[in-house]
Amino acid sequence: MHTRGRRLKLTAVLALTVLTLTGFSTGRHHSSSRHGHGSGGGGCSSSSQDHDTSTSSGGTTGGSTHRSRPTYRSTPTATSSATARPLKDGTAVLKRCASVDDPYTTVEVRNPNGREALFTVKVAYKDSIGSTLADTTSQVSVPANGKATLRMAAASTGALDRLDHCEVDPRATVDR
Known part of the structure; x- marks a missing residue:
């Protein structure tokens, strides 16, 4: 018992x-x-x-x-893409203009955003009096808060013999 x-x-x-x-x-x-x-x-x-x-x-x-049992609340995580801040445009700086010997223009693109982004860069090829011979656009992916170097082919190799200088649009537009 x-x-x-x-x-x-x-x-x-x-x-x-x-x-x-x-x-x-x-x-x-x-x-x-x-x-x-x-x-x-x-x-x-x-x-x-x-x-x-x-x-x-x-x-x-x-x-x-x-x-009582403690309540476990979820902790905040990274924001979803629906509520994420919109991306800002980057900057583009001409490093080297195309020539007859090397028909490529080199541009450095900077990304001010906290995440990787794709940017469109525009370059105008000008003659000695400032007339535009051709325009070119190209895209480059740039890491978060980083920079990337873009080598762009000249739009028209026939215009390179009259090319005096290149002008890059300082605003690299982000592809939204």
Whole structure:
């Protein structure tokens, strides 16, 4: 008979532990002013339980204090693309103009944004009196807050013999 009593006591303690850990209660609750409910029935979905705090509910059962489970709230993560800030245009600087010997123009593009972006760069090829011989546009991907060098083919190799200088649009437009 003594062994049976120990088993019952152990079973009762285990059941109470399981109920306590899962949020069920034995019916003793503190009055929650936030919900406006008094003490009442138990169960996980009981609206009279306050699961938002980890303070003692004041009731004791079998010498142990029942505590509400802490609420785990999600932490903010990186913003989604729908709420992300719009990308800003970059800057373009002419490094080397095309010539008959090397029909490529070199442009450095800078990205002021905190993420990688694709930029469009425009170069105008001018003669000695400032008339435009040809225009070229090209795209380049630039890392976040970084720079990239773009080598652009001249639009018209026939105009290179009359080419005096290149003018790059200082605004590298971001492709949205």
